[in-house]
Amino acid sequence: MQEPTFLILTALAAGAQHGYGIMSDVARISDGRVRLRAGTLYAALDRLKADGMVSSDKEEVVDGRLRRYYRITDEGTAQLAAEVRRIRANAAVAASRLGLAGGTL
């Protein structure tokens, strides 16, 4: 799973969000390191929707602009959980080989 996908699913794991909400949340989660732009975000959402990991939620109009919310599906949650387990296992091995405290994270 690529990092933007992982971060988008992580942002949506807390609840349904609209496009700009996801962008801001991803920036916050990655501590400002990853800045998603509209083109990247909507290409990723398009793919995630096609893969059944994300679905459209409610819509509203704010300041004359359409705002659509997205939420993570059960499939998306399962994929994210699997990725978390994979990253955690890899990080634990890396930490133990580096001799970092505890060897597990």
Next chain:
Amino acid sequence: MTWSVELEGRPGGRPARRRTRMERRYRRLLTLYPKAHRREHAEEMIGVLFAAADYDARVRAPKPVAWALRSGQHVADCADLVAGAARIRGRMLVNRVKQATRSSWMVRDPRWSDALAVISVIAPVLLLVAALAEFHLPQAVASSVTGHPHWRLTAALGLGDLPLAAGAPAVAALALLRLRRLAGLGALAVAIGQVVAAVQRPDSPITGYASPVVAFTVLLACTAAAALLLSPGPGRGLALLTRGGAALIGAGALILGGFSVGGNVWLDSRSGFTKDLGSEVTGLPGDLLIAAVLVAAAAGCLRAPVSRRVLVLLAIPVIPYAIWWQEKLASDLFGQDAGASASIASSLPLLYLPPLLLAGVIVAGTWLARRRAVRQGRPASAAGPRSAVSA
């Protein structure tokens, strides 16, 4: 999450004019996206782009720096829009190519596709049973159970036996593991291997090909390969098979293994044993029972359209098998030499022509049906039934 819009500006003022220019640019770039995506997301994306621009505009900095910052972000957003459109269109193209590649190889008529999917389960099983029967495994088991001394396992397997001995179990295992393409290619390899093995035999190639056993296994392997490569495969086939379908597979397996056992426990006249009417008769009820099961299964299957197609497809390898069986009967029951004085002597055209003609009729018939359906502007057939075999 706040949706801040700070750059509204007075109508006709500089920020408003800049905003109009930005929006026009965004809309122009959004035309790069597929129509469906644009219809669904264009307004939403423009909202997100302006929200991000508004956030960047909040940065407090000297005017030239703020302008450079805003312009830089705007250019980056425009470039990202182009990249996003390329990504979505690229993905669509890949999907379309995949779809075209897949559909060009798959049978489109859902009834034939489902029938082939059912065959992709049955044919590998029959191939396995045929291999076991070829190497006398069921016969050896029957001999050990009945105490009949006549049959034992084929002692030494030659190189010519390898395609069937190794190939049939491999194809059945791959089909069971739902590795459709690998199993299909494996079945094709078995068919080619059988043909090559027939050429390598010490007797003439014609005798090798003209053997009903070879014709049966070659055509069965070809049918299995076609079913595995041209249909959704054993996954769909198993989903379609009900208890009636399982009975059909059982009958198929029985007919192969059982005919060999039942037919061959009659003393073979060529082996020098004295013919014994008692052992001839003991073999007969088994055959009659198997034939009755097959006829019952076939009659049950004739009710569903997919099942009818399953039976037609199964007839392709069964034609040489029927000739094999009548030769066996002629040889065992009436003491005639196999092939030589049987009522229908096997020959190359007799073994291969009817199955090939049948396959040709199926292909031509489905092609004509599809053409007629296209001309009449309706789909080739209705959606496939839920179950292939009505139990």
